[in-house]
Amino acid sequence: MPSVLPLDPPRRLVRALGSRPDSSLTSGWLTGLPALLERVLEHWELAPERVVSPGGRGSLVVLVRRPDGSPAVLKLAAPPASAAVAEAAALAHWNGWGAVRLLRTLPAEGALLLEQLHGEVSLRSLPDAKAMLEAASAARRLWVTPPAEHPFRTVAEHTSVETDTLRAHAPAEAHALVDEALELRETLVGDAAEALLLHGDFRQGAVLAADSERAPWLAVGPEPLVGERAYDLARLVRDRLHDLMASAGAPAATRRRINKLAEALDVDPDRLRGWTLYRAAASGTRHLASGNREDGEALLEFASWL
Known part of the structure; x- marks a missing residue:
């Protein structure tokens, strides 16, 4: 069966993997990607149609x-293999409820076969107010009790590995902000009252249009964790960040967004504010560490509004 992989993988994927700390591992995966694609296509007897571009930042996506x-x-998910295993386990547990349906998986190859949604139509295609309403509805479906035996890390475990990056890469003028973010994290993980299955990277772009009787919009691309709902919502708060920054009264608009989401989903607004600040600061320092100064500084500015 002929491969449909272009001469070069999608640029977004190459850039994203090249900026990761484990880029030596992912560069080997990229080199072997054509052969991996051939193996999986043959194993499942799939007829390839096209590679999705720009595609994802951690996987190759092919319509078949x-x-x-x-x-x-x-x-086909890039290493580590544990990420694909966790994604498959979350999708299997949701079983199409609020999320794309998992059809088959090959854990050793990092391969997932999924139902096809409208990949070109996400909630970002809607006006922001409508997108937020639909996002809230989609998120509510995902927050369920995790299975008794699962491979998911907790929010506390996941965020604990970020603290060194926060301290090492925050610019001098952001040290007070980073200190506040770390203090908030300690408090939030110390008294969390929920242990639900979370999407982990929930945002408007991760919810796609679906021709489904289950729901008109379904989530994709989870990075599943177990923790509280406020952590999952925190990434959504900063959606369309560059549009938000270009608008008048952006800090006040952000605080209103927090309050609206908290009210709509019965989440403590103070906990949502805390996780939003922490996640923006953590993401901002990761961008700075990878050399993406523009986005890093924008995220730290956003965090400072809170």
């Missing part, structure tokens, strides 16, 4: 046809 002619999406 199954042996019966039905459409599907093949996702």
Whole structure:
């Protein structure tokens, strides 16, 4: 079966993997990607249609046809393998409720076969107010009790590995902000009252249009964790950040967004504010560490509004 992989993988994927601390590992994965794609296509007897571009930042996504002619999406996740295992486990547990349906998986290859949604139509295609309403509805479906035996890290475990990056890469003028973010994290993980299955990277762009009786919008690309809902909502608060920064009264608009989301989903607004500040500061310092100064500084400015 001929490969559909272009001469070069999608640029977004190459850039994202090249900026990761484990880039030596992912560069080897990129080199072997054509052969990996061939193996999985042959194993599942899939007919490739096209590689999705710009695609994702941590996986190759290919539109395919199954042996019966039905459409599907093949996702090949970059290392570590544990990320694909966790994603597959979360999708299997949701079983199509609020999220894309998992059809098959090959954990050793980091391969997931998914139902095909409208990948070109996310909630970002809607006006922001409508997108936020739909996002709230989609998120509510995902927050369920995790299975008794699961591979998911907790929010406390996940965020504990970020503290060194926060301290090492925050610019001098942001040290007070980073100190506040770290103090907030300690408080929030210390008294969290919920242990629900979270999407982990929930945002408007991760919710796609679906031709489904289950729901008109379904989440994709989870980085699942177990923790409280406020952590999951915190990434959504800063959606369309550059548009927000260009508008008048952005800090006040951000605080209103926090209050609206907290009220709509019965989440403590103070906890949502705290996780929003922490996650923006953590993401900002990661961008600075990878050389992306523009986005890093924008995220730290956003965090300072809170």
